[in-house]
Amino acid sequence: MGTVVSVSDVHKTYRQRRPAKDIRGTLRALLRPPVETVQALAGVTFGVDAAEIVACAGPNGAGKSTLIKVLTGLLVPDRGIIRSLGVNPTGDRARYVGRIGVVFGQRTELWWDQPISASFEWRRVVWNISQDTYGRMLPIVCRTLGLDETWNTLARELSLGQRMRADLGLALLHEPEILFLDEPTLGLDVLAKRSILRLLKQINREQGTTIFVTSHDMGDLEQLAARAILINRGRIAFDGSFQQLRRAHGSQRRITIESPVATPPAIDAAHLVESRGEFHTYQYDAQRTPIQALLDTFAISAPIVDVESHPVPIDDVFADIYEGWQSEARVRSVPSPSPDRTASAVPDGSRGERDRPD
Numbered sequence: 001m002g003t004v005v006s007v008s009d010v011h012k013t014y015r016q017r018r019p020a021k022d023i024r025g026t027l028r029a030l031l032r033p034p035v036e037t038v039q040a041l042a043g044v045t046f047g048v049d050a051a052e053i054v055a056c057a058g059p060n061g062a063g064k065s066t067l068i069k070v071l072t073g074l075l076v077p078d079r080g081i082i083r084s085l086g087v088n089p090t091g092d093r094a095r096y097v098g099r100i101g102v103v104f105g106q107r108t109e110l111w112w113d114q115p116i117s118a119s120f121e122w123r124r125v126v127w128n129i130s131q132d133t134y135g136r137m138l139p140i141v142c143r144t145l146g147l148d149e150t151w152n153t154l155a156r157e158l159s160l161g162q163r164m165r166a167d168l169g170l171a172l173l174h175e176p177e178i179l180f181l182d183e184p185t186l187g188l189d190v191l192a193k194r195s196i197l198r199l200l201k202q203i204n205r206e207q208g209t210t211i212f213v214t215s216h217d218m219g220d221l222e223q224l225a226a227r228a229i230l231i232n233r234g235r236i237a238f239d240g241s242f243q244q245l246r247r248a249h250g251s252q253r254r255i256t257i258e259s260p261v262a263t264p265p266a267i268d269a270a271h272l273v274e275s276r277g278e279f280h281t282y283q284y285d286a287q288r289t290p291i292q293a294l295l296d297t298f299a300i301s302a303p304i305v306d307v308e309s310h311p312v313p314i315d316d317v318f319a320d321i322y323e324g325w326q327s328e329a330r331v332r333s334v335p336s337p338s339p340d341r342t343a344s345a346v347p348d349g350s351r352g353e354r355d356r357p358d
Helices: 023-031 064-071 093-097 116-126 131-145 160-172 190-207 218-224 242-248 291-301 314-333 350-355
Strands: 003-017 035-049 053-057 079-084 100-104 178-182 210-214 227-232 235-241 252-258 270-276 279-285 306-311
Touching (some): 035 064, 035 079, 035 210, 035 235, 053 064, 064 079, 064 178, 064 210, 100 160, 116 160, 131 190, 178 190, 190 210, 190 218, 218 314, 227 242, 242 314, 252 291
Parallel strands (some): 053 227, 100 178
Antiparallel strands (some): 003 035, 003 079, 227 235, 252 306
């Protein structure tokens, strides 16, 4: 299918005013405001193939939003090369934006004091969307995203979830070749999330739309994407499938045992996660401990009615990864005990860049 997005050694820094710690510092700041440089992207390199779904994740401040903004042409990188659909996103922006769709969870493109229908008609006229395309896509997005019930509602009267669905519908009207989504399920209920994820999979499968998505909802990302890119401190720390991500960070699983006991017994090589009535959930390493050994240990102390085993929730996997990154950052920030000792100043994420799957 070919590569549609190519990112090579991209850097982006911001200059931010540093808040004063006391009154004296505030007075000094009036004459010479303290400024610090924040490196949002530090040599990011990757590619995205046509019709691929890529999920980008990372802790707050990792550089996800900056990355999606340089990919959509909203920000110009300090250095590095970006080619998307064969063009420079900022150098040929007018032609580029007509071939992509963008949704930012914290912003809206709806006319605030106009009904949804007016925003959709405005998009059709200004973006010169053909009647054939508009007539084909409008019923699909309205039906799938549930826009019919709010079609004549003013944008300022919409709930957050209703606004998000309308913004996604706007982004899909012109059948974009690439869809960039930043927190697309923000504020949505379970049914709305399911509808959006189903629609994204459908347009990817049927129309070959390439999708690049960032989110803090890891469950959504795992359902949607086969490939994950993790960013830490402006660097790519992992690039591979969700299956590889789980394997790279252990083979932890959870087992829920139904048993008529109030106090669950201790099990070797497993720790109790929670106990609710007759259901007791443990976490263990499947590579080190056979599940039968856990059940045999449990059965010594209490009868077993039923058993269910499942992987650790992906949110917990990501939380463990982020926690590990924070611990490494704290260790690296500790000064060397000896001035003669030469420490290896390895930037955060560089290990992941060397070790990430090809």
